[in-house]
Amino acid sequence: MIPVLIRAAKGPISTVKPSSKAMRDNPASTVDSTSGAAPAAAMPTVRQPETRPRRPQVVIIGAGFGGLAAAYALRKAPVDITIVDKRNYHLFQPLLYQVATAGLSPAQIASPIRGILRSQRNATVLMGKVSSIDKAAKLVVAAGAPPVHYDYLVVATGARHAYFGHDEWEPFAPGLKKIEDATDIRRRILIAFEKAETETDPAERDRLLTFVVIGGGPTGVEIAGAIAELAKTALARDFRNIDPRHARIILVEAGPRILPVFPQSLSSAAQRALVRLGAEVRTGTAVTAVADDHVMVGAERIETRTVLWAAGVAASPAAKWLGAAKDKVGRVIVNADLTLPGHPEIFVIGDTAAMKDRKDQQVPGIAPAAKQAGAYAAAAIKARLKGRDHPGPFRYRHAGNLATIGRKAAVVDFGWLRLRGNPAWWLWGAAHIFFLIGFRNRLTVMLDWFWSYLTFQRGSRLITGGGPDD
Numbered sequence: 001m002i003p004v005l006i007r008a009a010k011g012p013i014s015t016v017k018p019s020s021k022a023m024r025d026n027p028a029s030t031v032d033s034t035s036g037a038a039p040a041a042a043m044p045t046v047r048q049p050e051t052r053p054r055r056p057q058v059v060i061i062g063a064g065f066g067g068l069a070a071a072y073a074l075r076k077a078p079v080d081i082t083i084v085d086k087r088n089y090h091l092f093q094p095l096l097y098q099v100a101t102a103g104l105s106p107a108q109i110a111s112p113i114r115g116i117l118r119s120q121r122n123a124t125v126l127m128g129k130v131s132s133i134d135k136a137a138k139l140v141v142a143a144g145a146p147p148v149h150y151d152y153l154v155v156a157t158g159a160r161h162a163y164f165g166h167d168e169w170e171p172f173a174p175g176l177k178k179i180e181d182a183t184d185i186r187r188r189i190l191i192a193f194e195k196a197e198t199e200t201d202p203a204e205r206d207r208l209l210t211f212v213v214i215g216g217g218p219t220g221v222e223i224a225g226a227i228a229e230l231a232k233t234a235l236a237r238d239f240r241n242i243d244p245r246h247a248r249i250i251l252v253e254a255g256p257r258i259l260p261v262f263p264q265s266l267s268s269a270a271q272r273a274l275v276r277l278g279a280e281v282r283t284g285t286a287v288t289a290v291a292d293d294h295v296m297v298g299a300e301r302i303e304t305r306t307v308l309w310a311a312g313v314a315a316s317p318a319a320k321w322l323g324a325a326k327d328k329v330g331r332v333i334v335n336a337d338l339t340l341p342g343h344p345e346i347f348v349i350g351d352t353a354a355m356k357d358r359k360d361q362q363v364p365g366i367a368p369a370a371k372q373a374g375a376y377a378a379a380a381i382k383a384r385l386k387g388r389d390h391p392g393p394f395r396y397r398h399a400g401n402l403a404t405i406g407r408k409a410a411v412v413d414f415g416w417l418r419l420r421g422n423p424a425w426w427l428w429g430a431a432h433i434f435f436l437i438g439f440r441n442r443l444t445v446m447l448d449w450f451w452s453y454l455t456f457q458r459g460s461r462l463i464t465g466g467g468p469d470d
């Protein structure tokens with residue numbers, strides 16, 4: 001029989017055996033053998049009798065922006081929280097592109113989840129990759145951890161990149177979602193310059209010095225701008241046989257303009273800033289093929305060895321775990337209070353939920369939306385525990401959009417205030433430092449940016465993983 005993880009009030013983790021009915025109803029409580037995980041029964045667990053009254057168990061899957069906001073909002077609630085994540089760190093995705101373009105190192109944008117929740121006495125962290133949820137038995141099954149029982153469940157497992165049905169493009173056009181993606185992209189970019197330095201065939205050298213970024217949203221614009229800066233400034237004097245300033249950086253957007261969520265004036269300003277940096281912008285043409293040595297943009301063939309994907313996202317497989325209806329990008333269809341239809345004890349939030357705003361429009365997949373949803377789910381749980389009225393439907397408040405193109409070039413749209421250029425860039429920097437988690441990360445990012453500002457250098461130009469020695 002498999003031990004199920006339940007926490008006693010303020011006490012250590014204990015394990016209890018599920019009833020035979022729960023086991024019968026709960027085929028998923030055996031760990032998925034296809035996941036390669038050890039059977040849950042083999043997991044080291046602490047067996048302790050429960051001596052204190054059991055408090056409501058809140059399980060939060062995902063320690064991203066939404067999950068952490070929910071845990072934080074429940075810090076004083078009379079509940080025991082278990083936060084399950086497949087990674088041991090929270091990742092600040094908005095600055096991933098800086099790792100991918102050698103501006104920052106991974107540890108500057110990630111913080112250990114245990115460290116973040118160290119002083120939150122009612123929270124326990126469990127590292128494990130969730131593979132199924134048993135709604136009948138109220139169990140979360142994660143590879144590498146015992147099944148966890150919940151009274152309330154918050155699913156906040158985010159999204160990943162998607163290729164619009166062209167998964168075969170992925171090996172040639174990596175997307176940016178994880179630290180590993182960022183260091184892989186950094187390696188591809190820096191290796192291209194290294195290979196070009198020794199390449200004798202001019203056509204191949206040009207191919208190596210051509211970088212194509214697909215997707216003209218904030219991530220694509222930020223990556224294209226950062227590669228252009230890297231080539232034109234940081235690398236400019238480091239090679240002897242090539243001139244990195246001649247590198248071509250091409251940003252491709254299928255829609256009529258880049259940064260479509262911004263007003264036309266700011267999206268045009270961003271495009272002009274990219275062109276000033278030496279990048280080329282192609283709008284209104286979709287990519288139709290991606291291969292090892294070229295990209296087809298409409299009928300045009302662009303010879304390149306480095307293609308980066310910043311175009312599409314798909315939600316995590318939470319809809320599959322929950323057996324729930326999903327929209328076309330896999331987001332779980334939720335009620336207005338972010339609960340799963342028919343399951344008031346299950347909340348699905350952030351990038352993994354099809355959350356709607358007051359006008360019934362899809363809430364954008366951005367960090368503030370996930371944070372607001374996490375705080376809302378926590379408020380709803382607290383209200384129910386007190387027997388109070390539900391807080392009403394989730395109301396998303398959009399604060400604004402920010403994107404940077406490069407040094408002294410950014411766009412900011414708060415609705416009531418629109419900025420571009422230098423002031424927008426300083427505001428963008430201040431906002432990102434403010435929202436980073438951890439004093440050390442804030443300080444080191446600030447110092448690194450200041451150093452780059454003064455010297456035009458990028459400190460993290462390391463080629464790691466997959467190099468010639470591997």
Ligand SMILES: Cc1cc2nc3c(=O)[nH]c(=O)nc-3n(C[C@H](O)[C@H](O)[C@H](O)COP(=O)(O)OP(=O)(O)OC[C@H]3O[C@@H](n4cnc5c(N)ncnc54)[C@H](O)[C@@H]3O)c2cc1C
Pocket residue numbers: 061062063064065066067084085086087089090091093094095096097128129130131156157158159176177218219316349350351352365366367368370
């Ligand atoms: C490159 C990039 C740049 C971005 N830039 C911005 C920006 O500038 N501004 C902005 O507001 N937003 C930005 N976003 C979007 C923003 O990061 C997301 O909207 C936000 O992270 C969503 O929060 P979340 O809590 O839903 O999911 P996430 O923050 O993605 O967290 C999901 C968590 O779930 C965990 N998880 C996933 N699957 C499992 C599993 N099976 N088992 C256990 N744990 C699991 C993950 O490890 C992760 O910790 C960017 C995103 C990317 C990828």
